[in-house]
Every structure is written in structure tokens, then in C-alpha cells.
Amino acid sequence: MDNKISLDVFEKTPIPQAVLKNAVPAMAAMLMVLIYNLADTFFIGQTHNDILVAAVSLATPVFLIFMAIGTIFGIGGTSVISRALGEERFEYAKKTCAFCMWSCVVVGIVLSAAFLLFMDQILTLIGASSDTWEPAKKYLSIVSFCGPFVLISNCYSNIIRAEGQSTRAMMGQLLGNLFNIILDPIMILTFRWGIVGAAVATVIGNVVGAGYYIFYFLRGRSALSIHIRDFSMKDGICTSVLAIGIPASLGSLLMSASQIVVNAQMANYDDMALAGMGVAMKVVMMTATICIGFAQGIQPLLGYCVGAKLWDRFRGTMKFSLLFALGLSAAMTAVCYLLGRQIVGAFLTEPAAFDYAVQFTNILLTTSVLFGVFFVFNNALQAMGAAAQALITNLSRQGIIYIPALFILQAAFGVMGLAWAQPVADILSTLLVMSLYLWSSRKLVASNK
Helix, strand or coil, X not given: CHHHHHHHHHHCCCHHHHXXXXXXXXXXXXXXXXXXXXXXXXXXXXXXXHHHHHHHHHHHHHHHHHHHHHHHHHHHHHHHHHHHHHCCCHHXXXXXXXXXXXXXXXHHHHHHHHHHHCHHHHHHHCCCCCCCHHHHHHHHHHHHHHHHHHHHHHHHHHHHHHHCCXXXXXXXXXHHHHHHHHHHHHHHHHCCCCHHHHHHHHHHHHHHXXXXXXXXXXXXXXXXXXCHHHCCCCCCHXXXXXXXXXXXXXXXHHHHHHHHHHHHHHCCCCHHHHHHXXXXXXXXXXXXXXXXXHXXXXXXXXXXXXXXXXXXXXXXXXXXXXXXXXXXXXXXXXHHHHCHHHHHHCCCCCHHHHHHHHXXXXXXXXXXXXXXXXXXXXXXXXXXXXXXHHHHHHHHHHHHCHHHHHHHHHHHHCHHHHHHHHHHHHHHHXXXXXXXXHHHHHHHHHHCC
């Protein structure tokens, strides 16, 4: 009965109310992720050691690989489960959920071991200098131990929304990030552990977040399951999850990879340029993260509509979501632009690093108004099960378009060219995802008439 009530929002609730009911908790959860990502850099910045800020900027995209792998099972599982619920295939949805849990455990352990074994090679790859090598190594060595917990937390903050429990999905991230934010100043500043304190706080926060989701299922109030007895790779469960999850995660993986490339190129100039770019990316992340949360929140609604063949409701949801997302990204861009210098000043004290960060921020904000539209179209492709098209868009924005643009624009304009590569990629990838969505949606509706 509880599950039936929670699914009513997908089919009966008015579209604006249904969108906001699902998207607001997802946005709040992503806001907490944003605050969590900013917290380490902010409190490290209070040590007035910008070398440590540069070290965190180097380490962050590497650690985000854990989160990206969790996205494989989170976004892929959400797409499969929401469509299965729309088709009333409840046992299939249950087995898919259990598959995602135990995949996160196994993959997380393997990934943690790989990070620890190849730490020196990773530090060389990301361009750590003689000054940033040791602090970056300390941070990454500690956070590597929470690999399975990061995967579980990121996976189930998505999957729980597939059964209409958007508020509960938010709570796990909220608790984990809250622990991290509270512990950061205590361990970094009070205990004077510096970058080690930031890493320990990150580990504890992710363990708490994962623990919340595990406890939620063990209480037995979900129609889904994480029990090992329900684990299955049969009936296309594994391939269906990976077909959507891998393209979805490639966006995050390539974001990490591209940040590593940017950091390595910035390190060729000086560590202050590296610190400036790291902070500029965090400022722009304020807009991107909120828009990602909104798009992730509407994905289960769209997936249910596809499974239940509610095409009018699907189109109505897309129209409202695109207008809302455009206004949201415009408002967030304006806030970041108006308060850019104040935000940068909260992280950096060295004048050279501050000047770099302000210039880079202003460049990156030129196209951040497109974020909402891009992510809504992209998540719609995932909700439709358009795996190939989702793969193309995720490869393009942070990979096929962005990485070549980095080298071309750097050759033409030097250090500022590295910053302009992202706006170029934003414009081209938004045009691409719009075209692929229009083609895919028409094909899907036509094939199901």
C-alpha cells in the first residue's frame, strides 16, 4: 500500500507539483553535495596555505571517480527500475536493486585497492609538483578506504527516487554531507590535522550516508531489496543497468579526467594558476550541481511515463522541466557572477591565485545558463533508455569536444585558453543533446503507437 501511494505522484499528481515534489529533494541533496565538495577546500583555505588548496584541487577529481562509478549503478538502476515499475514488473525492479547494491560493494573494494596500489603513478599522472605531492598523497590514501561506501551512497541517492521516495533519497546525502561539514573545521582547524583531517571527515561522512540507505532497506519499508538472495544478473538486468549507467557515468568520469588534464596543464604555469582554476570550477559547480539535481529528480517521472506509455504526460513534464531549468540556471549564474569575487576570496588569500580564480570564473560563467537545458535533455535520454544517444552526449561534453578544445585553445591563447574550452564545449554539446533528444523521442513514440 505504501508503495502504491508513493507511485501516485508519477501518474496522477499535476505535472508542476509532481516535478517539484521529486526535483526539490534531489536539488537539496545535490546542494549538500556541493557544500560537501566546497567544505574541504574552504576549511583548508582557512589554514592560509594555498599549496594545500592546490593539493586538494589536484586530488578532488581523482576522488570523484568513485562517485562517477556509483553513478553507473545509480542512474542505470533508476532508469531500469522506474520503467519496470511503470510496466508493473515489481519482482524485476526488486532484483535490479539488489544487483546494484552488491555490484557497488565488489567494484568499490576493487577500486579502493587499485588506488592504494598505484598511488604514485596516479600522482604523477595528475601533475603533482614537489610541493603538492605529499599532501595530495595523504588525502587520496585516506579517502581511498571509503570506496564501497561512496559507491553505495551515490547509487542509492538515485535509486530510492525510482519508487517515489525522493525525500528519503535526499536524507542519506544530507546526513553524510552534514557529518563531513561538521567534522571538517574540527579536524582541520581545531585538531590541526590539515589535509589529513579533511580526508578523515570525508571518509566518515560517506560511511554515514551509505549506512542510512542500508538501514532504510533493512527496515523493510521499501518495495525494493538489497538482500543477497535477490541478487541476479539474469533477464538482462546487468546489461540493462550498464547500458544506461555507463553512458551516464561517462559524463562524470570524463569530468574527472578533463579536470585532471586541466590541472596537469595548469601545473605547467604555476601552482597559483592551479589553485585559481580549482576554485573557479567550484564556483561554477554551484550552478551545475543544482541543475544536475533537478534533472536527476525528474528522471524517474519520465522513465515511469515511458514504461506506462503516458506520452502526453511525458511531453508535458519535459516542457515544464525545460522552462524551469532554464530559469534556474539563469538565476544561479547571476548569483555566481555577482558574488564571484566574494566567493573566491573565501578560499584564496594569495593575490596571484585570487586574480587567476576571478578571471577563470568569469570565463566559465559565460555559458553556465545552458546547464539546466543540457542536463534535462540528457536525463530524458537516459529515462527513455536511449543508451547510444546518452553515450554520445556524455562522451561529447567532457571528452570528445572538451579535451581537444583544451589543447587547441591553450595553443592559441595560453592559460586563458584552458578556461575558454569549457564554454565552447557547453554550446556545442547543448546543440547536440537537443538534436538527439528530438530524434529519439519521435522514434520512441512512433514505435509504441
